[in-house]
Each structure stands twice: as C-alpha cells, then as structure tokens.
Amino acid sequence: MHGAGDDGADGPEDQVVGAFRTHLLAERGLSAHTVRAYSSDVEHVLAFARRRGLAWDAVDLVTLRAWLGSMVATGRSRSTVARRGAAVRSFYGWAHDRGLLPTDPARRLVAARGAGHLPSALAVDDAARLVDAARETAGSGTPEDVRDWVLVELLYATGVRVGELVGADADDVDQGTRTLRVLGKGARERVVPYGVPAARALDRYLTATRPALVARGSGTPALLVGARGGRLDQRRAREAVHRLSRAAGVDDIAPHALRHTAATHLLQGGSDLRSVQELLGHASLATTQRYTHVTPDRLRRSYELAHPRA
Known part of the structure; x- marks a missing residue:
C-alpha cells in the first residue's frame, strides 16, 4: 500500500491512470472525448482521496460513498453523480481485473436513486455492441x-430475470420453436421466445460447449453450467454481464438492466403492453406500464392513432 505522497508527476497514481487511459483507447476503442471524461472523473475521486490522506490503491467503499455524498451535498446533478460513479466503477473494476488490486472497492458502489426508479435501458446500438462483444470473446475463448x-x-432476447435463466434446465429449451420455459415468481411457469442470434449461440453451446462443462461435474441438468460442472450461480452471471459491458465500452450494467432493455425495445418496436406483460411474467399490467416507462402521453398518442372515436 502506498502513502498519500506517492502521487508525484511520475508516481504510481499517474502511471495507473495513464494505463487506464491506454486501456480505454486501445482495448475498448472509446473516443478521445470519452476517454478525457473518464480520466477527469477518476482524477476527481483520487483528488478527494488524497485530501483524506489516501493513495489510489487504499481507497475503500466507505471513501467512495463519501465522495458520492460530497457531490450530492454540493448540488451536483444526478446525471453527473451517476456518470462519475460509472467511470470510477469502470476504473477500479479494470484495476482489479488486471491484478493491480486484491479486491474491487467500487464493486458495490451504487449512486442513490429516488423511489421508484428503474435501471436505464441500453440504446439499441449499445445492446448490439454488448452481444457482439460477447460473441467475439467466445470466438476464440474458453467454454465459459x-x-x-x-x-x-x-437475457436480452427474452427479458427473463437472471434467476429464472440460471434456474432453467437444458430440456427447457425447444430449439424447434425457439422458446425457453422458465419458472417465475410465485412458481408461475411461462414460455418465452428468442430470436435467431440467440438460437445460433445456443446451438454452438448445446452441441459442444455445455457437454464439456457438464463433464467437469456430476451431470447437472442445468442449461447454464459453471466452471466446476454445476449450475451457474447468479453472482457469476452478474459478474459476466459487468465484465462484458466493460469490454463492449457501454454503460456498466447488471442483468436486470438487460431485462429492462428488452422490454423497452419491444415497446419501441411496436409491441403491445399485454404481450410485454406476458413476456416479463408480470401479474399486473400496471407493473409492466411502470417498468417500461409508458407515459400517459404515449398512451394518449397510441389511443389517438388507433381509436375510431379518438
């Protein structure tokens, strides 16, 4: 652990921030403007830590929460706080992945949200970048x-909850009809469709990859299999989504944000609320309306377009 005086012109702090910039440019392919913004946000938290006598690698979750709180107290906008929080999570996640830190202090860092707020949906292009990054990694990667x-x-094709997906078995997949059977809240079973890109991924996985993973254990029926041959747990699934979102250069998201993204894109593409309700497994249509940000104005426009006496 370095002391607070290790932040000179050529000190470890400058070196690690410089390496992070190189990562953003060369590995994530972010624009120079975005890299400058990320760097500025990281430098902001490191300056806060220095004032507390801490070097970059001595920062903990308590310090990071105090940093977020200081911005709220000084009137920073919610979007600024959220952006800076995302940049710092990306920085410390990268440092941990590279072995520069034994733990990731920002892993549980969450900017405060008002009551009733839901995770933001990825834009269509960003969602495509995420699944493309996952496919490219799989092209020459490990079975995992x-x-x-x-x-x-x-997750993106079906909008299912991560717990529903890791709880599914291999025989819950019907490749002929491209559907997946899941068990939702209240032990309610439903069948959800998926598209051609997901079908291609599943075909490769079920043909060769899953058998290799199952062989490491004792023959689990699970659809998604962990590194030791058992059922994949939710924590590992969440870590994978965070890691791939960083690799794709999109907002660092959790699996639930992909559920929200799927629902939002369905509505934007013209799907009706009832169909989305069935897909998501909501008992109440009111839950779906809130979840997908369907505003009264949007309902009014839809009504005026469709009803003969509008």
Whole structure:
C-alpha cells in the first residue's frame, strides 16, 4: 500500500491512470472525448482521496460513498453523480481485473436513486455492441466465454430475470420453436421466445460447449453450467454481464438492466403492453406500464392513432 505522497508527476497514481487511459483507447476503442471524461472523473475521486490522506490503491467503499455524498451535498446533478460513479466503477473494476488490486472497492458502489426508479435501458446500438462483444470473446475463448455469450443473448432476447435463466434446465429449451420455459415468481411457469442470434449461440453451446462443462461435474441438468460442472450461480452471471459491458465500452450494467432493455425495445418496436406483460411474467399490467416507462402521453398518442372515436 502506498502513502498519500506517492502521487508525484511520475508516481504510481499517474502511471495507473495513464494505463487506464491506454486501456480505454486501445482495448475498448472509446473516443478521445470519452476517454478525457473518464480520466477527469477518476482524477476527481483520487483528488478527494488524497485530501483524506489516501493513495489510489487504499481507497475503500466507505471513501467512495463519501465522495458520492460530497457531490450530492454540493448540488451536483444526478446525471453527473451517476456518470462519475460509472467511470470510477469502470476504473477500479479494470484495476482489479488486471491484478493491480486484491479486491474491487467500487464493486458495490451504487449512486442513490429516488423511489421508484428503474435501471436505464441500453440504446439499441449499445445492446448490439454488448452481444457482439460477447460473441467475439467466445470466438476464440474458453467454454465459459461461450456460455457467457449465451447468457447475454438470452437475457436480452427474452427479458427473463437472471434467476429464472440460471434456474432453467437444458430440456427447457425447444430449439424447434425457439422458446425457453422458465419458472417465475410465485412458481408461475411461462414460455418465452428468442430470436435467431440467440438460437445460433445456443446451438454452438448445446452441441459442444455445455457437454464439456457438464463433464467437469456430476451431470447437472442445468442449461447454464459453471466452471466446476454445476449450475451457474447468479453472482457469476452478474459478474459476466459487468465484465462484458466493460469490454463492449457501454454503460456498466447488471442483468436486470438487460431485462429492462428488452422490454423497452419491444415497446419501441411496436409491441403491445399485454404481450410485454406476458413476456416479463408480470401479474399486473400496471407493473409492466411502470417498468417500461409508458407515459400517459404515449398512451394518449397510441389511443389517438388507433381509436375510431379518438
């Protein structure tokens, strides 16, 4: 652990921030403007830590929460706080992945949200970048990389909860009709469709990758199999989504944001609320309306377009 005086011109702090910039440019392919913004946000938290006598690698979750709180107290906008929080999570996640830190202090860092707020949906292009990054990683990667490609494809294609997906068995997949059977809240079973890209990922996974993973254990029936041959757990699934979102250069998201993204894109594409309700497994249509940000104005426009006496 370095002391607070290790932040000179050529000190470890400058070196690690410089390496992070190189990562953003060369590995994630972000624009120079975005890299400058990320760097500025990281430098902001490191300056806060220095004032507390801490070097970059001594920062903990308590310090990061205090940093977020200081911005709220000084009137920073919610979007600014959220952006800076995302940049710092990306920085410390990268440092941990590279072995520069034994733990990731920002892993549980969440900017405060008002009551009733839901995770933001990815834009269509960003969702495509995420699944493309997963597919490219699987192209020359490990069996776990192929499984994580399937994980991301199915979360986005079906809108199921991550717990529902990791709870599914291999025989819950019907490749002929491209559907997946899941068990939702209240033990309610439903069947959800998926598209051609997810079908391609599943075909590769079920043909060769899953058998190789199952062989490491004792013959689990699970659809998604962990590194030791058992059922993939939710924590590992969440870690995979966070890792792939960083690799794709999109907002660092959790699996639930992919569920929200799927629902939002369905509505934007013209799907009706009842169909989305069935897909998501909501008992109440009111839940679906809130979940997908369907505003009264949007309902009014739809009504005026469709009703003969509008």
